Amino acid sequence: MEWAVILAGGSGTRFWPLSSPAHPKQLLPLVGSRSTAEETLDRLSGFIPLSRVIVVTGRDLAQPLSARLGLSADNLLIEPRPASTGPALVWATHEIQRRDKDAGIIAMHADWAVGDSAVFVRTAQAALDAARRHDRLITVGVVPSRPDTSYGYIVPGSPLDAGARAVGRFVEKPEAGAALDLMADGALWNSGLFAWTASRLLAEVLAHTPEISRFLDRLDQGDVTGFFAGLTAVSIDVGVLERSEKVAVVPGHFDWDDVGTWEALARVRPLDRSGNVTAGPVSLVDASDCIVWSDGIPIVVSGTRDLVVVSANNRILVISRAKALELKLVLEKLPSEVRELPG
């Protein structure tokens, strides 16, 4: 049967001061009126029933996520520590195989903005079909709309059939010039939407990923703590996909954004005629290309452009859009009593 794994990890500083441990990014209405986690689950409805959805998350997010999404204990895998996407997806795949020996799995993140849910679901289904047809690990490559330097790229190789191609190579986040070249050459964004059979993923891990596979017996014994204690954190891309020959790419023709920075809101939310994005009680007077978010206090912005202004959690952030791309570096320079948000 078909299963879905949803990754919902992360420390949540990218949308400071809005995101916080108590209010993680995945549960914020960043894209629409509902949270991205809720929209992710909605997108799967009619395709994969909730009983075959596994959400992998950390200790902080487990309670708020499961309350908001209506999850049961069977839906939840709670990581003892963050260890990138490799261990999370291997654990989830291992657990699904325990329940369903011949499972097919699609994997995704809980914080995406997706333009057309129907196309997304058709693509996920096509990726699952290709995973079984070719017995390969499938990565969905989203057709790029801009030479983004914050995404990894996939250069497709030779066609396997009408729906899937081999992988030419994976490219980590490129420089701006390289991103333009990649886009011109037909490279695709490595979205993180994956499909595989449980047996193929675990076989590839055994063949190529000793930093995880050496501790798989702990999972066999139900010792999740031991599994995470032993393994080395590694992404699924670096640890498995880039090392395996049994990979393929299926193109995705839907708008997709990982909503990784305040800047992303100007792509995924509606703009006013002056290019501004606002949420909450915001008044603009001669402002353009600004991103302004208030969780309650009225904000007035005037005579400015290209600013991000946020009021949330008893903090106010005013930052240029360019600087907001490096928000993490800015936060590191703040006194901890300012950076750390009130509970």
Add this chain to the structure above:
Amino acid sequence: MEWAVILAGGSGTRFWPLSSPAHPKQLLPLVGSRSTAEETLDRLSGFIPLSRVIVVTGRDLAQPLSARLGLSADNLLIEPRPASTGPALVWATHEIQRRDKDAGIIAMHADWAVGDSAVFVRTAQAALDAARRHDRLITVGVVPSRPDTSYGYIVPGSPLDAGARAVGRFVEKPEAGAALDLMADGALWNSGLFAWTASRLLAEVLAHTPEISRFLDRLDQGDVTGFFAGLTAVSIDVGVLERSEKVAVVPGHFDWDDVGTWEALARVRPLDRSGNVTAGPVSLVDASDCIVWSDGIPIVVSGTRDLVVVSANNRILVISRAKALELKLVLEKLPSEVRELPG
């Protein structure tokens, strides 16, 4: 004897959202750690006793002003309506003359930043001496430090003696080019620091200011409401000084600012090495030439320049310094529920 009149009127929108009817500009610590009204009174101590200080204000400000400044009813004149500086100074002068027939008076505003209090007091004393010596209305002309276009100017005329000159002409707020020419020609800022004898001011009003003088008999009868109901609002400059021949100018060699806009804080408060002015819990990361004020909520400003950022009274203002010069026009465009501050 010598008396002082302090004008403390105004609706208080210039420092929105910090100033409000409950927290008027004159009672805010805009310049130093104490309010300008307190500093104004401090500046007079040792020169004019509190019993000979008259504060003219409106109904809203009377209570907070008198509480903060320790005023008694004898110190306060409460205007029934705002009517510019002419009626306020005529009323105060009339009242002082009622108490002290030969009074000499200096008049000033409660919202000034003054650099050197000792020089200010010496100048005020010199102006009072000149007022008696020449039996003229004295305006103190501050030596300009920049071609400011928000101030009126005085072009001095021929010397009356070593300390005072006749007035060549008054110039209303000039254009930028004209301000440069005025400064080059030795014109002085019309500061609003005045000195006169009560008898001379009232004589000049009788001679030149029918819009006020026709209602002076109401004051004689103690009918303040009738005085204000009848008169036409007019400034002391336009209504009296510019019409009278009995005027003179005494130069003032002290730093003086009427602290009329957020921009003024960059002149009257200390700057950091990047040209920023801050008050309250403010963190700056790669910000320059910004004016940032918080009355409590921590503010982080990064990657920006030439911004005014204010958090106060449950409002947040983010505005370019250029636009902040026209804050009143911006406020007019706001919905009233945003513009009006919580009590």
